[in-house]
Amino acid sequence: MITNVSLVSVWVTDLDESLAFYTDVLGFEKGDDVRLGPDFRWLTVVHPQQPELHLHLTTPGEPLSPELVEAMRRAQADGGLPGVGLTVDDCRATHAELVAKGVEFLQEPAERPYGVEALMRDNSGNWMVLVERREYDPATMTREDLG
Numbered sequence: 031m032i033t034n035v036s037l038v039s040v041w042v043t044d045l046d047e048s049l050a051f052y053t054d055v056l057g058f059e060k061g062d063d064v065r066l067g068p069d070f071r072w073l074t075v076v077h078p079q080q081p082e083l084h085l086h087l088t089t090p091g092e093p094l095s096p097e098l099v100e101a102m103r104r105a106q107a108d109g110g111l112p113g114v115g116l117t118v119d120d121c122r123a124t125h126a127e128l129v130a131k132g133v134e135f136l137q138e139p140a141e142r143p144y145g146v147e148a149l150m151r152d153n154s155g156n157w158m159v160l161v162e163r164r165e166y167d168p169a170t171m172t173r174e175d176l177g
Contacts, residue, residue: 113156121162
């Protein structure tokens with residue numbers, strides 16, 4: 031029986047730069063960092079408050095087909111890959127802190143029925159959502175509620 035989610039892969043353009051972004055900017059900690067030969071590195075980061083969930087930072091490459099690798103690199107260059115959602119205790123304060131650190135935001139903090147959210151990019155261009163959650167009834171939500 032499945033008991034939880036323990037690993038989510040995030041496609042990045044450079045492992046060392048992404049490790050620095052996720053640790054120095056977002057406050058994650060380095061998890062696993064294992065080199066298996068000259069061309070493969072298993073790298074994860076974990077959030078101190080959720081150490082059982084590892085974000086696997088990985089670059090497009092083998093065993094993916096060359097065509098898929100190229101398509102993913104194009105999507106990365108266009109900023110078209112989704113990343114992860116991050117829960118925050120104060121979306122506006124977190125937004126201000128990350129803007130001061132040079133993080134690019136696609137959407138300023140905005141009120142939603144489920145809380146306050148902002149949309150940003152990581153250093154590889156992946157979309158990431160910050161959400162300050164509050165209780166809501168999804169049955170009463172409409173498209174207009176989403177802005």
